[in-house]
Amino acid sequence: MKIHGDTNSGNCLKVKWVCDRLALPYTWIGVDMLKRETRTTPFLKLNSAGQVPVVEFDDGRVLAESNAIIRYLARGSDLIPADEFAAAKMDEWLFWEQYSHEPYVAVCRFQMKYQGKPASDLDPDKIKRGYAALARMEHQLAATRYLVGDNLSLADVALLAYTRLAHEGGFHLDGYAAVRRWIVEAERSLGLPPAR
Known part of the structure; x- marks a missing residue:
């Protein structure tokens, strides 16, 4: 393909x-x-x-x-939970990522990294919503190793993509210990070098 x-x-x-x-x-x-x-x-x-x-x-x-x-x-692989409800929870995170995370964290990153906008010129609502998304992830990851329990799933793959680069969009992860721990574990599980 x-x-x-x-x-x-x-x-x-x-x-x-x-x-x-x-x-x-x-x-x-x-x-x-x-x-x-x-x-x-x-x-x-x-x-x-x-x-x-x-x-x-x-x-x-x-x-x-x-x-x-x-x-x-990933159908039939260990990246999709075998339990049907856990798989639905994974899908919940996948939909949420595109609607409530990517439009804020990724858009701010694009504007700063590729359009050269200073953080001070970013839309305050996008910043607020980006931090709200990170807070929701922090809450979940303080309770579970990965977003859907103890095993890496597509939910983690999807949310790792822009969360690991959130700093490039002006988001600071200092107060998000569980998110920072999860980034390291997810990168390791996927064989990725640490994000810079």
Whole structure:
């Protein structure tokens, strides 16, 4: 399969990490979002939404949306809890990540790192909501090793992508001991070098 993605995107890295963790063979096709390569006619034929990641399977089928992709790729693996309710809790975190975490933590990171905005120019509401997301994670991770109990799941993969780089969006993790512990454990479990 081919993964069309940008390694600067946490949403794309999720897919790479799942493939690497499960030893799924793939070819990485670099797409530079900053150069608007997601807006070209060939790319829009793959995904009319003009977003990465996109996976192109050998049989010609195409799948977009990072959490849908990782949910499909990881079926039958230990990254999806065997217990149906635990799997539903994992899905709950996956939906929450895209709606209540990524729009704040990842957007602030993008604005600072790639658009050169100083932290003082970020939308205060985005900062407030980003910290609320981190606080919710802290509360959960103070009670459980990973987001859904004692085993790494896709919930951790999805939320690790931007949480480990939250500092690049002006978010400080000093008061989030459980989140910091979880980042180290999740990175280790996925074989990732520590985030800088």
